[in-house]
Amino acid sequence: MASEKRMFNIRTGTVYFVGAGPGAADLLTVRAVRILERAGRVVVAGSLVPQEDMGALAPKAQWIDSAGLTREAIIEALSEGVHRGEVVVRLASGDPSLYGAMAEMTTELDRREIPWEVVPGVSSVFACAAALGRDLTLPEVSQTVILTRTGSRTPMPPGEDLESLARHGATLVIFLSIDRIDELVDRLMTVLPPTTPAAVVARASWENEIIVRGDLETMPPMVKAARIHRQALMIVGRVLDPELRSIARSRLYAADFSHGFRDASAPPPPES
Ligand SMILES: C[S@@+](CC[C@H](N)C(=O)[O-])C[C@H]1O[C@@H](n2cnc3c(N)ncnc32)[C@H](O)[C@@H]1O
Known part of the structure; x- marks a missing residue:
């Protein structure tokens, strides 16, 4: 039907x-x-x-x-x-x-x-990615995005603590937690290297949007200096690494990769 x-x-x-x-x-x-x-x-x-x-x-x-x-x-x-x-x-x-x-x-x-x-x-997750001009997924770097927060009055369910989630090595998007940036970063650094790329975007798409780029270790002082206390997301992961970004290539657009819309074995069109 x-x-x-x-x-x-x-x-x-x-x-x-x-x-x-x-x-x-x-x-x-x-x-x-x-x-x-x-x-x-x-x-x-x-x-x-x-x-x-x-x-x-x-x-x-x-x-x-x-x-x-x-x-x-x-x-x-x-x-x-x-x-x-x-x-x-x-x-x-x-x-x-x-x-x-x-x-x-x-x-x-x-x-x-x-x-x-x-x-x-x-969602603000996509407005923040847009503000950064970055993919949240990159081939062979991360193909998974975890959207999470830290517990406060709303506790985290078992198995969803930040340390367990960080162990996946996936891109982390952390909502509702910027007021606890020190604790957040300390906990992430028990699992991830201090040099792990990170960014915070506050009020993405608003006139007074603020973008802070760095790594886990540098994030807390930069976020405090920018006076960001709320309305912000932190994104953490190797997808933000400029070097990996410049070498990551998808199979979909590779010249030797055939799929439903392109036959890689077909001869190239004649030059006009
Ligand atoms: C109650 S949650 C709601 C999230 C919302 N449903 C979404 O999809 O974006 C509020 C949190 O979302 C994030 N947030 C909402 N709007 C934002 C924006 N414009 N820029 C950055 N973060 C934002 C912040 O982490 C904020 O603490």
Whole structure:
């Protein structure tokens, strides 16, 4: 049976968990912009999403900052909009599936029989990679990216401690931890050499974005000198090594590699 193309319709009386992207309003998806235009109410994680630029995208909406609200109050605000027949948006930073506390809201919405949908966004991990102009994967260097954080009030599950993850040698992307940079780096250096390349990007895509490049050992003093305390990601791994970057070559684009779109044995086209 031929698969049907799924049409996306914006419905009133529905909660949309919308990824706001990393901050710049022009990094919202087209779908997110269309939903915001129709929104009657936007419940936004105010500290992470710059509302000055995004406010204009939802001109009819009542904006509610969830920064000072409890989970119950956020769910109430979402439900109230639905009962008023509005298009309701829960605007989350980056992509809602990463550290977005979506499950605890959607399970309660299910219990209340309130329909909801998720609209993906550009995660800060990709905005940071873009700001650095670097691949997170390189052939024969790292083909795996680990997205993680350090535990604080939210403890890390067994086996997900930083030291265990670092042992894989994969690219590490560390969220929500920049305020503990000394501890973070000390722990990583029990497994990785101090010269392991590292970078921190703060407020990627914002006007006041800051980029710090170096290695594990140099990262803490540089991050402190740049006064970065929050809203930042640390990326660690050999993919950031400029030398490896210049020699890494993929098989896909190698002249002797055939695949579905190119026959390496075919004679080259005649010169014109
Ligand atoms: C609650 S988490 C949300 C992550 C988000 N869902 C995402 O996909 O990017 C917030 C953390 O994401 C990172 N973050 C969010 N926006 C960022 C940005 N523009 N630049 C750098 N890091 C950012 C920081 O580590 C911040 O502490």
